[in-house]
Amino acid sequence: MKCLLNWRVTLLGLLLSGSVAYAADSRPPASPAAAPAAHVIDRRPGHAGIASANFHATQAGLDVLAKGGNAFDAAIAVAATLSVVEPESSGIGGGFMAVLHRAGDGREVFIDARETAVAAVNLRDYLNPDGSPNRDNALNGPLSAGIPGQPAGLAWLAAHYGKLPLKESLAPAIRIARDGFEPDRRLIGAITDREKDIRRWPASVAKYLPNGQPPLAGQLWRDPDQARTLELLGEHGFDGFYRGETASRLVAAVRAAGGNWTAKDLESYQVKERTPITLDYRGYRVVTAPPASSGGVAVAEILNILSGYDLAKLDEAHRTHLIIEAMRRAFRDHNDYLGDPDFVQMPLDMLLSPYYAAGLRQTILADKATPSSMLPVSAGAEPGMHTTHFSVIDADGNIASVTLTVNYTMGSTFVAAGTGVLLNDEMDDFALVPNKPNVYGLLGSAANAPAPGKRMLSSMTPSIVFGKDRVGVIGSPGGSTIITQVLEGILAFIDGKDAAGIAGQKRFHHQYMPDRVDVEPGAFDAATADALTRMGHTLKERNPWGYMNVVTWDLKTNKLDAASDPRRESGLGKVQ
Template identity: 40%
Template sequence: MTPPTARLLPVAALASLLALGLSAPCFAQAVSAPAQPTASAQPSVRYDIGYDIFYPVRAQNGMVASEHRLATEVGVATLKRGGNAVDAAVAVGFALAVVLPNAGNLGGGGFMIVHDAKSGRDVAIDFREMAPAKAFRDMYLDGQGKVVPDRSLYTHLAVGIPGTVAGLAHAQEKYGTLPLAEVIAPAIKLAREGYAVTPQLAGLLEVERDHLAAWGATRAVFFKAERPLRVGETLVQEDLAKSLELIAAQGAKAFYEGSIAEKIAAEMAKNNGFITADDLKSYKVVEREPVSGTYRGYTVKSMPPPSSGGVHIVQMLNILERYPLKELGAGSAQTIHLMAEAMKLAFADRSEYLGDPDFTKVPVKGLTARAYADELAAKIDPDKATPASTIKPGKPAPYESDQTTHFSVADSQGNVVSTTYTLNLNFGSGIVAEGTGILLNNEMDDFSAKPGVPNAFGLIGGDANAVQPFKRPLSSMSPTIVLKDGKPWLLTGSPGGSRIITTTLETVIDHIDFAMNPAEAAALPRVHHQWTPDELRVEKGLSPDTVKLLEQKGHKVAVKPTMGRTQTIQLRDDGLYGFSDPRNPDGMTAGY
């Protein structure tokens, strides 16, 4: 008899997972998973003859889902010794800076949403990077007004003022219960003693070897002689350990005013970068009110601008709520068609209206208004795809009154934390600030270098997201919490650039409309449309019949590499259920 936490899926579901390109090692452990939901850690999928039974990880007292096993273990250990969800999240954030160097970071920035069980309050912590004081609108254009290739990606001009250390320290001081030094200690140990390079990390180092090899301080960390580190070799980061020790002893001040700041400023001055010691000293964390919406009786809380994610997730849910998705079915051509049409409309608005709310008026209330969703939905033809060329940004004013990582944490008191932070592309700019061990971001590419010209993720922006001093670039990061009857029910998020928004949307829909558990939702092939380019991007594994039906509706279907790596926890009356996306074999969910 199937346990109440499991669901039977056809063998085709396994075929879909294999089609996504998941490696055999990812499944090897899964096959040996216990016959009942486990309270320890992933992998948590068991395959029966004729059916695949997808088990999420199960625990009673606390749970952590992250993109690296070692970071998850750090988070669970923090919970076990009495820390709350914020203590564990901050510990995970610092640990990922060591064990997930392509995305986890001290030299980047991000967003965190905290639900405080005692007060019932939800707060969005904005520690997004900021443009330095010397930044100006046309800094990435040549004398002819054309965008200079890679200037906003792989030079010192690509680096925004980092916010991660300030954000994590702010969360710890205000919402944590343990000393900062205690939650950083495991990261220091990992950096100093090192850990074995996984196949995933080795592959990324090889892919990015040219960008990383361009900088001596970067080669010193990630290379052995003239080549990147290989699988099984030990990655020791002594300079990063020293930086972490300074932060543990002095707090964020060490990064923004102390010796770390001096070294980052010296790195910039030596290489014609813009960030100065004064810029670092001027960085500020901002607490914001989460974007809030409702969907089929659930309350959705997500990140407000300068993230575009929360606004457009609520906007798309408002559009889709009028359709009977449950009856249409998960993964059906009609469900995908309706989602794609809603995505196009939302991304068109993103190009026009979204930016840093401290610099431009973002019509959040209008974009998330149900009356505006009614207007947009009227443009959707249920039987035919609307060409992107005919879609223009809407008028919400009348209703106004790759590489990132996500982690989710829940504790036994009902506190939850959903966090997404990033360097932007894999390993950011590829530049390690000499003497610090800290990789620096290339987040300046998330500004609109020139109106109408796409960035690295193909996203188009306008004046609302133009470069300005101390402005925060627009982001797609979408840490999200879903409440049921006022209490946390689901927390999720994902990396993936522009695909973050649609991956998070699909995860919410999979749980609410299709009653999936976190493992099932993570296993489904994903789809994405961002208005321009005019293509419906899908993962391998989508039924050929479904693809044919979508093409008959007028969609230009493009099968491309996997999208998103969700870290999801669901809170039920009988415990916590979670799952780390199998698209990243290094990820792990664990609880106790």
């Protein structure tokens, strides 16, 4: 495998010899991203479609559309409602990334509302005496939390892309938080699973363990503190969360529990607009997430590799083999190069180059797996299954593909007293120790080391796919498997599957390390599994998988199709 390593080094040198390594979009947040050529669609669907992981959230988005809002107002309503009814996966104590398409002028933009490290971040807080990662501090309590980006991102969407005042788009979430809702089985299960950690924090116990126990099915559950926090956000925008009453309570609660937030950390938070990654694959235009997401780069690299094959002519085993090998190589580069574009220079010209992909393609054998041990060796752990995604197309053809997270299930489990805000535990997404896996088994280099104000690398990969006759809005939760699930969703869309077929298809995943293929039960028939094993692939069945939410638009018939993942019983994809 020396040829692969030599190819990478040689091509990197060639690409960088004539130009400085590309550092994407390190400009002030108020400046709009320099978008590629506009992609205007000459028709409008005339009706709307939303797919999210919870029926309350989908209905909230549809209610806001009915009040005259657009897809971006609906996105605010869906995201805020998920914060109330699905806190195990996302919330205003976390962050989001979104790819937007504006119908009027075809403008496409990536909204980066990712969390950031505090100014006082100290790597020693996340290390044990022997230098190994301290996973408790990285995953639990206030030290694990970055400064939330979601509230600022929602205010940014309302101010720059929505039609309604922010408070109107937040109204459904505020109503549900105040009047109450019945928690679903998944939320009850998440609280039960994290009960031991929740009990460490009094405000968390008060919110998630009413009467000292997890909530019961059918029990009405209210969240008045979060309702008040959302009201202040709606009334005052950015200042309603990052300054004033809410900010003071957040800082006081975090510092009282041993954290190191300051008022300046909150006031200094900035939403970033960035240029999406755009590529053509077999006549389809894929618009996806740039760094500080790692997902779009990896998806683009995989698709560039696969563009050299006619996958439709291959049997299932050989088609899958090539996809796995492309995944392996993209995740290897993911670990080496990627980080916050405002802090590190990345060779994106190389990683996104079809010539680089052609070189990687030459290292793939047609019927034999490439052991990851033949690349630089490190160890990984289990990929996780958290986060949430929703997709929106409105009647005018505005599109929002939005992925939100608090990282691990129930985030840090730390609720800031008096706010109802469950904080994220995104500090674990930094490479706290180079080439040591985080909770999702992902590795990282110094490019993703923590620093004041820095965004941690994310796997979130909200994407939009434009074809001659169809448009697809695709994304998924799932930790490190987000990237491969979105990739497989894009390939399924290109193969002609409808929204339900894309969301429900069986999945597989390879992330370089550990060197195995994680497989959803039933993904491969016996003959395909046997053929892959004989090629040298190690298959391991696993569950659960992320809950994908998809909206498609047939441009010939003007029909929208929305589907939520059948693995999540309370999800809802709805066309109205």
